[in-house]
Amino acid sequence: MSGPNTEYDPVEVTPLKADEVEAMREAAVAAIAAATDLESLKVVRLEHVGDRSPLALANREIGALPPQARKDAGQRVGQARGAVNKALAQRQVELEAEHEERMLVEETVDVTLPTNRARRGSRHPITLQSELIADIFVAMGWEIAEGPVVEAEWLNFDALNLGPDHPARTMQDTFWTEPADHHVVLRTQTSPVQARTMLTRRPPIYVACPGRVFRTDEYDATHSPMFHQVEGLVVDEGITMAHLKGSLDHLASQLFGDGIDTRFRPSYFPFTEPSAEVDVRCFVCRGLDSASCRTCRGEGWIEWGGCGVVNPRVLVACGVDPETYSGFAFGMGIDRSFMFRHDLEDLRPLFEGDVRFSSAFGSEI
Amino acid sequence: MKTPLSWITEYVDVPDHVTTEELTARLTMTGLKLEGIHSPGAEIAGPLVVGRVLTMEPEPQKNGKTINWCTVDVGPELNAAHGTGEAGRGVGIVCGAHNFAPGDLVAVVLPGGVLPGGFEISARKTYGHVSSGMICSAAELGLGEDHDGIIVLPSGSGEPGQDVRPLLGLDEEIIEFEVNPDRAYALSLRGIAREVLVSVPGATGFRDPAIRDTPEANDEGHPVVVEDPVGCPVFVARTVTGFDPSAPTPEFIAQRITAAGMRPISLAVDVTNYVMLETGRPIHGYDADRLQGPIVVRRARAGERLTTLDGTARTLSEEDLVVTDDSGIIGLGGVMGGETTEMSATTTRVLVEAAHWDATAMFRTGRRHKITSEAGKRNERGVDATICEAAADRVVELLTTYGGGQAEPGVTVVGTPPPMPVITVAADRAARVSGLDISEERAVEALRAVGCEVSGTGTLHVVPPPWRHDLTDPQDTTEEVVRLVGYDTIPSVLPKAPGGRGLTRSQLLRRRIGRTMAGAGYVEVVTFPFVGEADLDALGLDEDDPRRTTLRLSNPLNSETPGMTTTLLPALLRTAARNVGLGTTSVAIFEAAPVTLPRATAPAPILPVDRRPTDAELDALTKALPDQPLHLGVVATGEAESAGWWGDGRPVAWSDAVDAARVVAEALGLELTTRPADTAPWHPGRCAALLLGDVLVGHAGELHPRVCSAFGIPPRSVAAEVDLDVLLEHAVHLRPSPSFSTYPVAKEDVALVVDEHVPAADVEAALREGAGELLESIRLFDVYTGEQVGEGKKSLAFALRFRAPDRTLKEGEASAARDAAVRLAAERTGAVQR
Known part of the structure; x- marks a missing residue:
């Protein structure tokens, strides 16, 4: 062209x-x-x-x-x-x-349409609370110790100054396994973990032991044959009840809010002496307006757990020299703490597995 | 322990300005915790007054009952207000009881009054009269269970019209304490009053009810032989003769033991209970006329039998301490008496036993025979051994005062109280343990206040008082000092822990597993680990399935579930069913918890506690326990993805269960492989064995239809169970960084036809191996069955990606590798390329 x-x-x-x-x-x-x-x-x-x-x-x-x-x-x-x-x-x-x-x-769409095509998962609130508590201790430099739930009788009782004829053994309603002469129980407390820790490690020991425990309690609004405890154990030189108070006050303030502290009342536990009941200041009314407070029922304080100075007999049975070291121990119910922290009147939803219950807490509490 | 406040203040003076709340708050802070303050009259309102019966006319009724038409003087004012009686002298009341007579003083509730249970009183017409009130029985006032008759007040105890509440103790404050098991002494007024003395500022004037002049022991009393002085160190016997068995119990005794939670029975029984509450010393009374010969205390012989007061026939053990006479065994010492010598309505001679028993023997006997009694509770926790004579004498005093008898001159005392231990303790121990500044003087003062004898300086030698069997060790005296100085004064000091290691790797990974499962859409649940035959049957487990071998509980709460579970699935399936029943049709749940796998073991030894066990002994403890691996259980039903405006939902499938396990493994840096398995409770054709290398770590897939129906969940529900301990053990740690080639990728797709029973994983493995090292990845992207591949066959379509780390692949390299892959797949699995 x-x-x-x-x-x-x-x-x-x-x-x-x-x-x-x-x-x-x-x-x-x-x-x-x-x-x-x-x-x-x-x-x-x-x-x-x-x-x-x-x-x-x-x-x-x-x-x-x-x-x-x-x-x-x-x-x-x-x-x-x-x-x-x-x-x-x-x-x-x-x-x-x-x-x-x-x-x-x-291409405009209605963005208000539902989007929940995939299932939502969640963790159990008790697991979350156990982890929260563990984190508080870890932040203090403590470690988290664990042990089996089916446990030797000696570790659950004898090593903790609960001899075979100790009246306190009847305080705890124990699940025994067959045959009875095998001396194996479902642990009634996480204390055997403390014994195991002392038996396998040298002081200084700073551990918390959260876990499942079992008692032969009929299942109702405030009792469960299985529940969760967290115990703490410190064994070091020069440990006093003041350190026990300090640790529990810190835990209380971390778990329930700034300024929430604890008080001690004399009590009795075979594994500690002196022993105390520990009450936590009501984090709702702070003891200021208790009369109408549902959480503490007018007490200003909420019963939280037990604690005390580790009985030297326990130290001896676990191979710790009571002349050099002293220690403290405490324990409280995780489920119980959860109940008053989250205003739950009946503990059964924790064990019924209704997915609506766990889902309500998502993955954070 | 419940007691009226007025009983406490009978033994100790509390300043007037100390309120009940302050008093109980102080006691709570020193270890006697207030459980509650009750008032027996709290539910009573309105006019409840003393009335004098003026007239009573028995009137037989057609129904066979006879009622009394009474006129009761309730004082001028109330007579005027409610007076319908004759001549205005009193009120007219119909009464069904007959245990009173004109002139008696009675308790009258008038119209407008309210009795316990919200029972409102009004004037009403009955049996042909207008009854303007009610003459009350103890039961009607909430003062016990006695319905037999109305309360007749002692003559001269009040004037008509006067409020009757104070006379009946209805205005009392009854204080309930929680007594710790080590403080048996506080199960008595004596002990509580002493606690008030040491705890409440300003409290003075403690009057010990156990200090009294007692007659000297002599040989004239009832003969007693104690063959076992260890089991029964002290035995005191006194006898009251000429006792009137019909004498009523004085009101103050009845009120106080009722307040303490005991039921008034008869004067003789009530007095022994009263003295037990007063002193802490359990007392036993025998009908002395029914005793045959001397009392002998000994251990029982195996097989001996006794019917105790509660009517239970018991076979005794050689450890039980028994009280005998010539007729044989008449009581289980310190725990419960026998029927043959029981006091009755005809008893006129009472033998009073105040004996000290070995606490451990009491505990064992009580536990062996499952007897809990007020006496046993005190005896097994330790009672003051030195007050047997005083307590017996107090009983004798009350019996003779109120029962009209006489004390026989004989006083039998066998044995002597065992000595209390001497505790040697550093004077500064309480200060060192508490973190408080406690001087030696303060420590000694506190110990003396609770009754200890203290000597020495620097190192104290402390002898506890005989009622404090809980004080045996330095830590015991330490607690006494610290509680009296005050737990509320202990400072708060955070201890400094050495640098910690944080959470262990296993703890971190378990949290990661929980989060991973939640992220994958599963809801965590917590279930009880108890299982029964029915659960295992519902899973469809074979007779010889090892999961049927459970560790059994001796005392399960529910006899249907006596075992510790070997699998998490039954509880999860029940939980899923519960959710479905509640209307949640799509459920995806998981639990990470230990299961209990029994193994043949030797018993766990009971080791000594006076030293650390040897490593061999500890090893024996560990070996006696069952395996308790941590499992992950997963159950899902309904839709994996819900239907919506976007279209249909997707029902859960076997593959979801397998993927749940894989997602968890991947979170730990691990890759699971699968192979077909036929394992309950899964569908035999839709169950994958999960493998980590060659190790079986669990199963996943669709549940057997029968299992779904047995647990009441919809068909095609899925489940997985994985041994997390194995995964945690192999979790990848310190993974080296990967590197990736940046040269071009070459893609090759192949479709292979194989027999339908050939696992895709086998074909893939062959392809992978045959393709050699140039293969970067392989992915199965389609499975086809149908006419085009023929019956019994399936076509598997794979996408292969090839790449070299250091160069661009040459023409034909990728296809040659692909061909090699197909050749090996053909050789291994019979695959034919389409």
Whole structure:
């Protein structure tokens, strides 16, 4: 198609006349402006910019002109094609923007539709609370000790100064395993973990022992044959009841809020002496307006657990020299703590496995 | 221990300004915890007054009953207010009781009054009269169970119209204490009063009810032989003769023992209980006329029998201490008397026994025969051995005062109280243990206040008083000192632990497992580990399935579930069923908990406690315990993805259960492989054995339809159970960083037709091996069965990706590797490329 035109007089080439070129340019620009969407612009592009478009054809004629005329015609056609291309690009951008805008509008969805296609999981609130308590101790530099729930009688009782005839053994209603003369029980407390720790490690010992324990309590709103305890044990040089108080005050404030502390009342446990019941200050009324307080029932204090100075007899049975070391121990119910921390009147939901209950707590308490 | 406050203050003076609340708060802080303050009259309201019976006319009724139409003087004002009686002298009351006579003083509740139980009194027409009130029995006033008759007040005890509450103790404050098992002395007024003395500021003037002049022992009393002075170190016997068995119990005794929770029975019995409450010393009374010959105290012979007061025939053990006479055994010493010498309504001679018994023997006998009694409770915890004579004398005094008898001159005293131990303790021990600044003087003062004899300086020699059997060690005296100085003064000091290691790796990983499962959409539950035959049957376990061998409890709460479970699944399936029953149709739950796998073991030794056990002894303890591996149990039912505006839901499938196990393994850096398994409780064709390398770690898949129906959950529910201990043991630690090639990837897809029984995992493994080291990954992306591959066949489509670590693959390299892979798969599994 290209190549010298020898068929006709180049001077007479109509398409290269200035007014003709101008008309072509105007027609093209008008068509571009008239294109309303990208599809019609595509057609316009073919018609006015394509190989067979008037300006393209005119451009092809330039070669046929005498040399002195080429420069002039070339400039004229070139400018026209440039203007058309520019208009086309500009329109392209405009129409693309319009198209995108329209598309985004069309793709609008109702974002208030439900999105819960996949199941939601959650952890058990008692597990979460055990971990929370463990973290409080770990932050103090303590470690978390564990042991078996089916335990040797000696570790559950004898090593803890609960001899076979100790009246306190009847305080704890123990599940015994068969045969009875195998002396294996379901641990009634996490204290055997303390004994195991002392038997296998040298002081200083700073451990907390959370875990499941068992008593032959009929299952009701406030009793369960299985529940959870956390016990603490410190054995070091120069340990006193003041350290016990300090540790429990710290735990109380971390678990129940700043300023929540504990008080001791004399009590009796075979494994500790002196022994104390530990009450935690009511974190709801703070003891200020107890009369109407549901949580502490007007006491200002909530019974929390037991504690004391490790009985030297226990230290001896566990191989710790009571002349060099002293220690303290404490224990409290995790379920019970959960109940008053979260205003739960009946503990059974903790063990019934209704997924609605655990789900309500998600993965944080 | 419950007692009226007024009984306590009979033995100790408390300043007037000390309120009951302050008094009990102080006692609570020194170890005698207040359980509650009760008032027996709390439920009574309105006019309850003394009335004098003026007239009573018996009127037989058609129903065979005879009622008394009475006129009762209730004082001028109340007579006027309620007086419908004759001549305005009193009120008319219909009364069904007959144990009174004109002139008696009685308790009258008038219209407007309210009795316990919300029983409102009004004037009402009955038996042809208008009865303007009620003459009350003790039971009607909440003062015991005596319905036999109305209360007749002692003559001269009050004037008509006077409030009767103080006369009946209805306005008393009854204080209930929780007494710790080591403080048996506080199970008596004597002990409580002493605690008030040492605990309540300003309390003075302690009057010990056990200090009294007692007659000298002589040979004229009832003969007693103690053959076992260890079991019974002291035996005192006194006799009262000419006793009137019908004499009523004085009101104050009846009220006080009722307040303490005991039922008044007869003067003789009530007096022994009263003195026990007063002094802490249990007393036994015999009908002396029914005794035959001397009393002999000894250990029982095996097989001997005794019917105790409660009517139970008991076979005795050689450890039991018994009281005998010529007729044989007449009592279980210190625990419960026998029927043959029991005091009765005809007893006129009473032999009073005040004996000291060995506490351990009492505890064992009580436990062996399952007897709990007020006497046993005190005897097994330790009683003051030195007050037997005083207590017996007090009983004799009360019996003769109120029962009209005479003390016989004979006083039998056998044995002497065992000595109390001497405790040697550093004077500063209490200070060192408590962290308090306690001087030696303060420590000695505290010990003397509770009755100890203290000598020495620097090192104290402490002899506890005879009622404090709980004081045997330095730590015991330490507790005494600290509690009296005050637990509330102990400072709060946080101990400085050495740098800790934080959570152990296993603890961290278990938390990760919990979070992973929650993240995968499972809800954690906590279940009881008890299991029974019915559960194991419902799982469809074979007769010889090892999971049927459970560790059994001797005393299960529920006889249906006597074993410690070997699998978490029964409890999880029950839990799933409960949720479905509650309307939660899609349930996905998990639990991570130990199971108990019994093994043949020797018994756990009972080791000594006076030294550390040897390592061999500790090893024996550990070996006696069952295996208790941590398991993960998973159950899901309903939809894995719910239906919604986006379209259909997706029901849970066997693959969800397998994936739950895989997700947990991956959280620990491990990869599980599967192979077909046929294991209960799973569907035999839809159960995967889960393997870590060659180690079986659990099973997962769809549950057997019969299992679903047995547990009441929808068919096609799924489950998994995995041994987490094995996974935790192999969890990847310190994994080296991986590196990835950045050269272009070459992708090859292959579709292989195999017999439908060939596991896809086998085909994949063959492809993987055959493809060689250029293979980067392989993924099964489609399984097709149908006409195009023929019956009994399936087509498995795999996407293979090849890449070299150090160069771009040459033309044909990837396809050659693919061909090699297909060849090996064909060789191993009979696969044919489509």
